[in-house]
Amino acid sequence: MTDTPDILQRILAKKVEEVANRKQRMSISDLEDIAQGVERPRGFYKALQAKVNAKKPGVIAEIKKASPSKGIIRENFQPITIGLDYAMNGATCLSILTDKEFFQGAEANLQMVRERCPLPIIRKDFMIDPYQIYESRALGADCILLIVAALGDAQMHELSDTATKLDMDVLVEVHNADELQRALTLDTKLIGINNRNLRSFETTLQTTLDLKSAIPAERIIITESGIHSQDDVQLMLDNDIYAFLVGESFMRAESPGQKMRELFAL
Numbered sequence: 488m489t490d491t492p493d494i495l496q497r498i499l500a501k502k503v504e505e506v507a508n509r510k511q512r513m514s515i516s517d518l519e520d521i522a523q524g525v526e527r528p529r530g531f532y533k534a535l536q537a538k539v540n541a542k543k544p545g546v547i548a549e550i551k552k553a554s555p556s557k558g559i560i561r562e563n564f565q566p567i568t569i570g571l572d573y574a575m576n577g578a579t580c581l582s583i584l585t586d587k588e589f590f591q592g593a594e595a596n597l598q599m600v601r602e603r604c605p606l607p608i609i610r611k612d613f614m615i616d617p618y619q620i621y622e623s624r625a626l627g628a629d630c631i632l633l634i635v636a637a638l639g640d641a642q643m644h645e646l647s648d649t650a651t652k653l654d655m656d657v658l659v660e661v662h663n664a665d666e667l668q669r670a671l672t673l674d675t676k677l678i679g680i681n682n683r684n685l686r687s688f689e690t691t692l693q694t695t696l697d698l699k700s701a702i703p704a705e706r707i708i709i710t711e712s713g714i715h716s717q718d719d720v721q722l723m724l725d726n727d728i729y730a731f732l733v734g735e736s737f738m739r740a741e742s743p744g745q746k747m748r749e750l751f752a753l
């Protein structure tokens with residue numbers, strides 16, 4: 488780590504504040520009460536596993552308005568329309584950004600989309616506190632993201648155990664060999680390899696190819712970020728990677744779902 492705070496450090500500093508504020512407004516037991524009235528998790532891992540076992544692409548299609556590296560990605564941003572478009576065109580799961588400050592996301596986006604769209608959903612945010620895991624379930628998330636680069640070992644295990652207790656799946660995200668070794672100490676079967684370096688924003692699919700051999704066969708590898716062409720998709724399929732997390736290239740298309748269908752020949 489360097490002395491200048493990179494984007495991940497800035498996001499995490501903001502999250503600490505945000506979570507402290509939320510805890511003032513609502514308790515974990517309030518969140519548990521809300522979760523009682525929410526549909527049970529939809530089986531995010533199971534949906535991907537079915538695709539991977541059939542050697543078919545399983546696409547986690549992302550709903551993202553903006554990002555710190557690209558600014559506004561999509562002006563005409565209607566989460567429900569986009570979610571239905573993805574579902575109609577063969578997405579396996581959805582990824583919905585809920586971070587407001589850096590990604591212009593919203594929790595309401597996740598809640599609205601899940602009401603109208605049957606696909607399993609991962610809440611894309613920066614988890615640092617078990618409170619956020621309870622909150623995710625109350626929102627109706629089926630899976631949560633843990634970014635190894637953002638977490639200590641004990642913290643990572645605590646967050647994962649909390650998600651498991653609440654019947655949610657866990658996607659653990661890495662972008663180098665050290666993080667991967669730490670990720671593999673978790674029970675979760677979903678390992679995301681982020682092709683984007685969260686410090687420099689550089690994106691290369693080589694990251695997935697370099698790390699995949701260290702991952703045991705029973706885990707599902709999800710290649711994340713920087714998938715833009717049919718060639719990118721083919722390169723991954725040729726290397727036995729069947730699960731994908733794609734945002735920007737879909738979000739820039741008029742119909743994100745059509746774009747997904749084209750790229751993945753669904």
Ligand SMILES: O=P(O)(O)OC[C@@H](O)[C@@H](O)c1c[nH]c2ccccc12
Binds near residue numbers: 549681
């Ligand atoms: O838009 P892209 O390059 O297709 O990437 C999607 C997804 O991988 C990316 O949004 C992402 C991966 N890990 C994250 C962690 C936080 C926020 C965003 C992300």
